[in-house]
Amino acid sequence: MDFRRILSALGFLLVCVATTLLFPILVSLVYGEPVGHFLCVALSSGALGLAGYFFFRSGQMEISNREGFAIVGLGWLLACALGALPYLLSGTCSSFVDAFFESSSGFTTTGATVIADVETLPRGILFWRSLTHWLGGMGIILLSMAILPMLGVGGMQLYKAEVPGPATDRMKPRIRETAKTLWLVYFLISVVEFLLLLLGGMDAFDSICHTFGTMATGGFSTRNASIGAYGSAYLEWVIIFFMFVAGANFALHYFFLTGNYRRYLRDAEFRFYLFLVLGLSLLLTFVLRAGPVDDWGLSLRLSAFQVVSILTTTGYVTADYEQWPFGLQAVLFVLMFVGGCAGSTGGSVKCVRILLLLKQSKRQVIRLIHPKAVVSIKMGRRSVSDEVMDGIIGFFLIYLGIFLAGSVAVSFFGLDFTSALASVAACLGNVGPGLGVVGPAETYAGLAAPVKVILTFCMILGRLEIFALLVLFMPVYWKK
Numbered sequence: 273m274d275f276r277r278i279l280s281a282l283g284f285l286l287v288c289v290a291t292t293l294l295f296p297i298l299v300s301l302v303y304g305e306p307v308g309h310f311l312c313v314a315l316s317s318g319a320l321g322l323a324g325y326f327f328f329r330s331g332q333m334e335i336s337n338r339e340g341f342a343i344v345g346l347g348w349l350l351a352c353a354l355g356a357l358p359y360l361l362s363g364t365c366s367s368f369v370d371a372f373f374e375s376s377s378g379f380t381t382t383g384a385t386v387i388a389d390v391e392t393l394p395r396g397i398l399f400w401r402s403l404t405h406w407l408g409g410m411g412i413i414l415l416s417m418a419i420l421p422m423l424g425v426g427g428m429q430l431y432k433a434e435v436p437g438p439a440t441d442r443m444k445p446r447i448r449e450t451a452k453t454l455w456l457v458y459f460l461i462s463v464v465e466f467l468l469l470l471l472g473g474m475d476a477f478d479s480i481c482h483t484f485g486t487m488a489t490g491g492f493s494t495r496n497a498s499i500g501a502y503g504s505a506y507l508e509w510v511i512i513f514f515m516f517v518a519g520a521n522f523a524l525h526y527f528f529l530t531g532n533y534r535r536y537l538r539d540a541e542f543r544f545y546l547f548l549v550l551g552l553s554l555l556l557t558f559v560l561r562a563g564p565v566d567d568w569g570l571s572l573r574l575s576a577f578q579v580v581s582i583l584t585t586t587g588y589v590t591a592d593y594e595q596w597p598f599g600l601q602a603v604l605f606v607l608m609f610v611g612g613c614a615g616s617t618g619g620s621v622k623c624v625r626i627l628l629l630l631k632q633s634k635r636q637v638i639r640l641i642h643p644k645a646v647v648s649i650k651m652g653r654r655s656v657s658d659e660v661m662d663g664i665i666g667f668f669l670i671y672l673g674i675f676l677a678g679s680v681a682v683s684f685f686g687l688d689f690t691s692a693l694a695s696v697a698a699c700l701g702n703v704g705p706g707l708g709v710v711g712p713a714e715t716y717a718g719l720a721a722p723v724k725v726i727l728t729f730c731m732i733l734g735r736l737e738i739f740a741l742l743v744l745f746m747p748v749y750w751k752k
Contacts, residue, residue, distance in 0.1 A: 273336065273338050273339055273342070274335075274339060276328040276329075277328070277335055277339055278339055278342050278343055278346070279324055279328040280324065280325050280327075280328040280329045281335075281343045281347070282321075282324065282343065282346060282347055282350060283320070283321045283322065283323070283324025283325035283326075283327075283328065284321065284325045285321070285343075285347045285350065285351065286317050286318070286320060286321025286324065286350065286354065287317075287318055287321035287322055287325065288321075289317065289321075289351050289354050289355070290313070290314045290315075290317040290318035290321060290354075291314075291318070292403060292407060293310050293313060293314035293317075293358070293400075294314065295399065295403055296310050296358070296396045296397070296399045296400040296403065297310045297311060297314065297396070299395055299396050299399040299477075300394065300395065300396030302395075303394070303395045303396070305394045305395060305396050306362075306394075307396070308361075309357070309358050309361035309362040310358055310396065310400070312357075312361060313354065313357045313358055313361065317354050338749065341739075341740055341743050341744065341749075342744065344736065344740045345736065345740050345741040345743070345744045346744070348379065348380075348732055348735065348736060348741070349732065351379055352372060352375045352376040352379050352380075352728075352732065353372060353375070354375075355375035355376075355378060355379055355400075355404055356368065356371035356372040356374065356375035356376075357371070358397065358400055359371035359374050359375065359397070362394070362397060364387065364393060364397050365386065365387075367721070369721045369724050369725060370386045370717075370724065372728060373386050373716070373724045373727070373728050374386055374387065374401070375404065376728045376731050376732055377492075377704070377728075377731060378400075378401050378402075378404030378405055378408065378490070378492060379404045379405075379407065379408035379735075380408055380619075380702055380731040380732055380734065380735035381405050381408050381409050381488045381489055381490040381491075381585070381617060381619065381702055381735070382490070382491070382585075382587070382619070382698075382699055382702045382703065382704050382731045382734075382735075383405075383485070383490045383491025383492050383586070383587035383588075383702075383703070383704030383705070384587075384698065384699060384704045384705070384710070384715075384716050384727070384731070385492065385704075385715050385716060385717075386715060386716050386717045386719075386724065387715065387717065388715050388717050389496060390492075390493070390494065390495070390496055391494070391495060391496055395477060398477075398481060398494050399477075399480075399481065401481075401492045402480070402481035402482075402484040402485055402490075402492050402494075403484060405484045405485050405488040405490030405491075405492055406462070406483075406484035406487065406488050406490075407488075408488060408490070408735070409458070409484075409487060409488025409489065409490065409518075409617035410454060410455060410458050410488075410522075410617060453526055454522055454526075457522055457525050457526050457529065458487065458522065458617075460529075461487060461514070461517060461518075461525065462483050462484070462487045465483045465486060465487065465510065465511075465514045466479050466480055466483045468510045469482060469483060469507065469510060469511075472504060472506045472507045472510060473504065473507075474502065474507060477494070478494050478495075481493070481494050482494070482499070482511065483514075485586070485588065486511055486514045486515055486518060486586065486588070487514065487518050487617065488518070488617050489515065489518050489519060489584045489585050489586040489587075489612065489616070489617045489618045489619070489702075490586065490587070490704075491581075491586050491587025491588050491703075491704040491705075493588065498588050498589045498590070498712075499511055499577070499588045499589070499590050500589060500590040500591065505569075505573060508573055508577055508590055509573070511577075511588060512573075512576050512577050512580050515580045515581055515584050515586045515588070516549060516580050516584065518584060518586070518612070518616060518617050518618070519545065519580070519583065519584030519585075519586075519611075519612030519613060519616050519617075519618045520536075520542060520545065520612065520613050520616055521539070521541065521542065521613040521614060521615035521616055522615055522616060522617075523615050524536055524539060524542060524615075538652065539652070540627065540651050540652045541613050541614065541623050541624040541627060541651070542613060544623050544626075544627045545583075545612065545613050545623045548583060548610065548623070549576075549579060549580055549583060552575075552579045552583075552603060552607070553572070553575045553576040553579045553580075554575075555575075555603070556571075556574075556575035556578070556579060556600055556603065557571045557572045557575040557576075558571075559597060559599065559600055560574060560575055560596065560600070563596075563597055564595070564596065564597075573590075574590060574591050577589075577590045577591075578590070578591065578593055578604060579604075579607065582604050582607045582608060582703060583607045583610055583611070583612065583618075584611070584612045584616070584618045585608075585611050585612065585618045585619040585620050585701055585702045585703045585704075586618075586703075586704075587698075587703050587704025587705050589705060589712040591712070592711070592712050592713045593711075593712055594707060594711045594712065594713070601707060605693075605694065605697065605707065608620060608694075608697045608698060608701045608703050608706075609621055609697065609701060610622075610623060610626055611623065611701060618702075619701050619702025619703070619734050619735060620700075620701035620702065620703070620734070621667075621668065621671060621701075624651070625664050625667065625668060627651075628649065628651070628656060628660075628661065628664055629664065629665070629668060631649045631650075631656075632649060632661055632664075632665070635647045635649060649661060667737070667738060667739070670738055670742070671700070671738060674700060674730070674733065674738070675696055675697060675700055678696040678700065678726055678727075678730050679692045679693050679696045679697075680692075681726050682695060682696060682719075682723045682726055682727070685719075685720045685722055685723045686720065687708075687709065687719075687723065688708060688709070690707050690708040691706070691707065691708030691709045691710060693707075694706030694707035694708055694710060694711075695708075695709075695710045695716070695719075695723075695727060696726075696727065696730055698710065699727040699728075699730040699731045699734065700730040700731070700733065700734040701734055702731060702734050702735055
């Protein structure tokens with residue numbers, strides 16, 4: 273493993289993150305706010321990054337898988353640490369633990385916050401919170417890969433580590449072109465949502481911040497009551513639609529924009545994703561209409577918003593669902609373990625893994641009835657290899673293991689049973705709001721510092737889908 277290439281790549285990543293700080297500086301200047309905290313972090317990190325990049329830069333060589341995992345895992349930790357400094361220097365957060373939690377929640381698109389009153393924050397800080405969502409949504413490393421030839425290293429290992437779904441679907445023959453294409457689609461859809469929110473009466477600043485939060489399936493809002501503060505059916509339906517879009521595979525959006533309109537319904541994972549959204553939205557609508565809500569239209573809107581928000585791991589809310597029947601709360605809790613599609617900006621396990629696990633369960637039942645039967649698992653017309661299935665089962669078991677271990681760990685610091693389970697599920701799945709003391713009407717501010725550290729680690733693990741970070745803690749990884 274060549275540590276020079278790793279340090280050079282991390283130096284370039286520092287420069288990329290430092291450059292993005294220019295945007296909140298500009299916003300702060302427009303609104304007449306201090307910019308010293310942003311400027312200090314941008315200049316120091318930019319200088320350090322440039323020094324590291326040029327000092328450790330080596331000749332053009334393809335990086336190995338081990339180096340790719342190191343760059344991705346350490347890169348996300350470095351970006352989150354750097355992103356925490358503006359919160360700390362501006363006085364928004366009183367401790368580095370809180371600042372690192374907020375920054376990690378932004379970059380990992382979790383949307384959990386330790387800030388009790390976001391409406392009192394300066395516009396520059398609010399913009400930085402939302403911008404970290406948008407950058408993290410498609411991936412800081414993926415952004416770097418769009419101009420990766422400047423690094424002098426290859427990119428496929430980074431792409432596999434950054435988008436570690438069951439299969440990597442490249443839309444272009446070169447990884448650099450794939451990265452550019454993904455970012456272009458991401459940007460175009462973001463522009464459309466921004467314009468539609470403006471048409472609904474949301475001001476330009478709130479529109480761009482909520483666009484960042486929606487497209488990244490993040491959930492940071494400029495209002496304490498999230499989207500519910502606007503009380504607008506139009507805005508809610510617009511955000512429902514774009515949360516749904518952000519939770520789908522962006523490769524499908526690319527094919528749609530190039531004229532292949534049927535690709536959506538041909539995709540087995542998308543059909544499963546659509547089935548979950550429609551089926552569960554209708555289920556919750558009928559239960560709400562029979563209970564606390566006496567209007568069909570409102571029941572449908574509240575149900576669809578909460579289902580799509582939790583399923584896609586966005587975390588925006590328009591209702592305090594802890595006041596709903598316990599059965600509906602249980603449905604939303606289970607959705608935290610599903611997530612959007614592979615290739616989306618959503619977190620959690622992902623629909624494709626859940627679908628394949630269901631198919632594997634069905635195959636096992638068939639084998640019990642017909643022991644000699646040869647039953648293959650298919651996604652569409654393609655058979656799924658046993659190697660891929662082993663990887664999915666392994667991922668799911670590790671995911672559940674981390675969830676249980678994290679829940680037990682945080683419970684030692686005074687969290688009740690419901691809050692312990694929900695907080696870890698919400699952070700590991702990059703959802704944001706949970707149940708109990710971290711419910712939709714609460715924040716994570718009152719949790720003990722060790723709990724915040726554990727949950728921060730869960731956020732980053734979940735964002736990198738466990739393996740890209742977990743391998744760095746394996747002794748065999750560091751052996752030659």
